[in-house]
Amino acid sequence: MGGRRMVAAVAVGVLALGVAAQPVAFAAGRPDSVQRGLDGLVREGGVPGALASVADGQGRSRTYTAGVGDVATGAGVPRDGQVRIGSNTKVFTAVVVLQLVGEGKLRLEDTVEDHLPGVVRGDGFDGRKITVRQLLQHTSGIPDYEAEVGEAIERGRYVAPREVLEIAFRHPATSTDGRTFHYSNTNYVLAGLIVEKVTRRTLASEIDRRVVRELGLRHTYFPAPRDLGIREPHPHAYHQDAVGGPLRDVTEIDPSAAWAAGQMVSTNSDMNRFFTELLEGRLLRDEQQRAMQTTVPIGDSGAGYGLGLISRPLSCGGVYWGHGGDITGFETRGGVGPDGRAVSVAVTTDPADYAVTERLEGLVDETLCR
16 A cells, blocks of 8 residues: 555655566676665664665566564565565556456446446545546545554454445545546555456456466465465564654554555565566557556656556656555565666565655665666
8 A cells, every 4th residue: 555655755756666587696886786775774764674676677686685584583684585565566456457458348438337336425426427547547536545444454454345445435535527646545446346346256366367377476476365474485574653663563464454455465576577577568458558658647746657557757867667565564666667677675664754765765766777
């Protein structure tokens, strides 16, 4: 999920995605700069652990770690360990929706009402007037629910999709013109419900069949309901209520409230592979690929939001494509640049200090610009 932090990050012009392979050396200088960046996140940013994967666009990649994976024992960070990827999940959901569009099973101009009759009604928003495209592009005006489910996530309480809709619909619309970008996790919960209605299968099974297995993402999965742990080697995750406050272990949570908007687990290398293959056209037909990369402005940041993908300016010129994610205990950022170079970075806390987010995104920009 991570809506407010992610949108704030866009305002300073940085975020992203990734590629993969086996770790080998890069050109001189690049590994050192990435390692220095991770070390700085631990040393000055105060995060317990950090990990990254970088690919050079030529099939070579390298992984990095810094800090500790468990503050209680001092154990190291597992190299390319699994992390919760938060709102990067939205890209997987969007891909499935766009594949269904390409198969003629729904249209981007279908209304929410066409597939979920009577579900979306509220103060200033109505499913009879909101399209699937507007859901994926965050121009629906439907309010978010994220701020009200954090406690449930940390306590390991299962929160069903219909429950988060009830929470969101207590609030008024964020806009009514159908064109203004306003980030809302609720949009993607509705998109996930549409996938399930159209396919008559679970969203998790469709993502697994259509994306995860198709690309061979061996360390990526959609946790089952009430699945609190992380399956493979992973660093512990921590939450900090305030800058300088104590770290609370939140490795085991129930991410169900995030669902189609942010529930998945992956590794940096798998995320790099996913985004690279997506941008190379492996998952979508040409028309849907163009639609995914047709953006609306995100304020005056210079960034744009497509259908689940974000285009962001690089300090060295050009743009990179990706998303990013925050969820209790983890923050992830990354990107694929114009030359095919890719980076994915994660830290093992959802930082109370926004300066950590800026450091993360600065590292992405620096890596893609070298």
